[in-house]
Amino acid sequence: MARIRQRRGRRDRFISFIAASSMAGIALGVAALIVVLSVMNGFQKEVRDRMLSVLPHIELYIPGGLPERVLEQWRQFADAAKQNPEVKAGAPFVAAQGMLVRGQALRGVQVRGIDPATEGNVSDLPRQMVSGKLADLKAG
Known part of the structure; x- marks a missing residue:
């Protein structure tokens, strides 16, 4: 009987370890995704601001004129x-x-x-x- 309890205890600990590892991996993946999206969003904003700071927002062309x-x-x-x-x-x-x-x-x-x-x-x-x-x- 003691042997069955010992095996069940090992199995429960192993399943707990697998579940904790899976949750940690998912949390790490979500954190990496959030960081990458934040960096890309900031990069996009910076590029757009720098471009629009030296280029006009609108240009009017007069066709056919000298x-x-x-x-x-x-x-x-x-x-x-x-x-x-x-x-x-x-x-x-x-x-x-x-x-x-x-x-x-x-x-x-x-x-x-x-x-x-x-x-x-x-x-x-x-x-x-x-x-x-x-x-x-x-x-x-």
Whole structure:
């Protein structure tokens, strides 16, 4: 009889050990999942904030117009956009595509021309410049 109780005691302890190990494994897996999701959520927020800090939230393009003429009239377009209470500021820009060559490597690039005096109204670019100031940029 003592032998049967001894075996049952061992079996109960083994089952308790297996159950505790399983619960610990599940808890560890859930904790790892929560940590990974939190890190990815923070990373996504950081990337989105950094991107939107140097890029405008919206860009208005004037199709078919000559760039010189559109740049002369950009304030009229900005004033029309500011009729919407959600629009905080506006700044002109010109965009073009180019090609960079270095040795045998070719890369396509997007070149963007800005007005240094008004760019600070629509982006965080002046505060993110490592060297110099946006106001130091001059035409030509």
